[in-house]
Amino acid sequence: MSGENTVREIGHDEFDPKGTLALILIYFGVLSVMWVFMYFVEFLGNDLTVLV
Amino acid sequence: MNIHNYEKLWLVLSMVLIIGFISTVVYGATAVGIEMVNDEGGTIDSTALEEDERFSEPRVEKVGENEYAAYVVARQFIFEPDPIEVPANSTVTFYVTSPDVIHGFEVVGTNANGMVVPGEITELTVEVNEPKEYGILCNEYCGGGHHTMEGKLIVVPEDEFELGGQSDE
Numbered sequence: 001m002s003g004e005n006t007v008r009e010i011g012h013d014e015f016d017p018k019g020t021l022a023l024i025l026i027y028f029g030v031l032s033v034m035w036v037f038m039y040f041v042e043f044l045g046n047d048l049t050v051l052v
Numbered sequence: 053m054n055i056h057n058y059e060k061l062w063l064v065l066s067m068v069l070i071i072g073f074i075s076t077v078v079y080g081a082t083a084v085g086i087e088m089v090n091d092e093g094g095t096i097d098s099t100a101l102e103e104d105e106r107f108s109e110p111r112v113e114k115v116g117e118n119e120y121a122a123y124v125v126a127r128q129f130i131f132e133p134d135p136i137e138v139p140a141n142s143t144v145t146f147y148v149t150s151p152d153v154i155h156g157f158e159v160v161g162t163n164a165n166g167m168v169v170p171g172e173i174t175e176l177t178v179e180v181n182e183p184k185e186y187g188i189l190c191n192e193y194c195g196g197g198h199h200t201m202e203g204k205l206i207v208v209p210e211d212e213f214e215l216g217g218q219s220d221e
Contacts, residue, residue, distance in 0.1 A: 028065050032072070048159050049164070050087050050164055050176045050177065
């Protein structure tokens with residue numbers, strides 16, 4: 001795998017895509033907040049919900 | 053197989069999301085008591101609604117302590133009765149059916165929404181709170197006058213409520 005232009009070689013576990021991790025955590029946060037808002041505020045908070 | 057720790061983390065997070073989605077829906081169905089509109093209302097002969105005592109004269113009836121039944125006929129292009137009047141702070145069960153084509157029954161801006169199928173009775177129960185006026189509309193294309201098909205649900209203060217329709221003012 002190492003070529004002439006390889007500056008530094010790192011193993012599988014040494015490569016940490018911190019940016020990707022941050023993006024995924026942000027997406028996770030956005031999804032969680034939007035789900036809670038949509039279900040508990042917009043849906044359950046809406047009057048005249050069909051009940052038993 | 054060698055899976056990177058970060059990858060494990062976001063696999064777990066996606067599972068957490070799925071479990072979260074499912075458990076909120078289960079919470080709604082059990083603790084809150086949210087129901088889906090189903091076929092429990094039963095069937096009816098759509099060609100002979102006038103022979104059925106519930107729908108021959110669409111109306112609101114008192115069926116229990118603070119419980120009311122609203123028998124509604126949705127037809128091209130009206131809802132009967134119009135307006136539907138119910139008292140505040142009560143439980144109302146709508147029984148809706150159609151003599152002609154498929155209609156919709158939607159209390160605008162709320163979660164009360166069902167499909168009205170000829171030969172079937174759509175049953176949906178809601179709890180109404182403070183006095184308010186809601187619109188009702190048909191949300192299934194039912195013919196040339198579909199866009200004009202609307203009704204009203206009026207939640208009147210308990211002391212002003214009278215069975216048998218409009219309080220004369």
